[in-house]
Amino acid sequence: MSLIVTGTIGIDSVYTPHGQAERVLGGSCTYFAAAASFYTPVRIVAAAGDDLPAPFLETIRHFKRIDTAGLEIRKGSKTFAWGGKYRDNMNGRDTLFTELGVLLETPPKVPANYVDSKYVFLANTHPAVQLGLLENFPKRKIAIADTMDLWISTARPELEKLLRRVDGLVLNYDEAELLTGKANTVAAARHILEMGPTFVVVKKGEHGCLIVHRDGMGALPAYPAEKVIDPTGAGDTFAGGMMGYLAQRCEQDAAADPRSIDLVRYSLAHGTIVASFNIESFSLDRLTRLSREQIDERYNEFARMVRVH
């Protein structure tokens, strides 16, 4: 067991043209770990307040391969809460409120036995916190970070330091433009490579993703989805499926390099598929009813959809 994710446990309130879900389980760590657990055991490092409803913990533990030893429930603290409303076309959303709660306190502690983690995903938070967490994993084979517009605008020096320390960066296409000032996504990603990482994964939502890697490029469409109920967690389940696949694959084959362009591209396709299930329902509802067989079946369908040789 050597995949680890650091991030948030959240209480989400989501409003979409198709309906709403108030105070449901969310958070980057939750979505990532649930997605990754279809591939490999996954450790989580996150903190929540003692207001976290007991059924939420049960949902997390429903995913048997999530190791919750690194999940801190802090007495008297408030769990991170977020509310968002999706626009009519589901492509944009507005944040209604953010209650940082426990995120304003000290970062969660990394359990001592997690030190041997080899595949590290730093979900979106302040890059200084990400850097501090990264220090805990000296035996890592790969570290990938997520980031967002807020940190690009307010914590650029720390983000630049982080970029010199990670192998990969995952971000949205508009964040890539914000970070580099380049409107062309390929040009923006190339610019980010110069800042340190071996590869950059640019997420484009319903339009798929692009990878710009020191050894070349890759591009994938999203799975063509007719049923999009709630896009919340799409990015985190994408990353979870991606890292889950990478960890599983490299644990099976010690010679495999998780940073190689082929493996990363395959992993993006897995992330694409897990995310395509997640958006079919609110919160983690669809993932709790998902099987690895269903993932593999859709993966094979997707592979046919993009086959050009």
Next chain:
Amino acid sequence: MSLIVTGTIGIDSVYTPHGQAERVLGGSCTYFAAAASFYTPVRIVAAAGDDLPAPFLETIRHFKRIDTAGLEIRKGSKTFAWGGKYRDNMNGRDTLFTELGVLLETPPKVPANYVDSKYVFLANTHPAVQLGLLENFPKRKIAIADTMDLWISTARPELEKLLRRVDGLVLNYDEAELLTGKANTVAAARHILEMGPTFVVVKKGEHGCLIVHRDGMGALPAYPAEKVIDPTGAGDTFAGGMMGYLAQRCEQDAAADPRSIDLVRYSLAHGTIVASFNIESFSLDRLTRLSREQIDERYNEFARMVRVH
């Protein structure tokens, strides 16, 4: 020789953030035929006025495999002219002017020896004109039509009649929504299938394309382009590369069905690649300097970019 395209010869004036090109060669038929000619001989049916500059004719004839017997130069008529300005992100454009000229006259005549054409592309024009042209090709194996918002809004009955007669429809994602009232692209394309065609190709510009076919779906990203000088003609060169490949492939293998989902998907990848060259320069400039070897090289690179098995 059995690929044929009906469409326009145009005089374009294009303004982009990178520069401008005034009164240069354009038109759907021109772009399509130039693109297709890298794969197979192609017949054109189009009309222009005698104001068409002589160098434009030379450029068309530069593509040796374009058969210009069906190109009418009408005395005293004016060539179709269009002016457009691209917005800063190159994803949208505004029409500055349209001078229909010869397009207001009777449609071009189809030469008698073109009656044996097997692969028919009806570039964008009034659907009643497309229907009339289609009648000329009773031996066709496949007919694909392009359309646009104008006809969806103003000539729906004729467009619906056309859709019952063609094998495939090519249109932009926003046009698919306009035609069906469905914002989800997959749902919109499925709806169009019910209107008649065997498959629908939805173009998404820099985000690639989607095919919804009676036998399944396909999805491809665009080629990740860093150098986008002028997107004019991207849709027509996409269609030209697509039909050129289909015609070439089916002429080599009489058992191949040009309407099969696999062949159509391969053809979309060829269209993607030819279009990716076209946008690197104004007018047909890049295509006049392009070789089939360059197309194949980039095709192979693209195939690696989307390979997930």
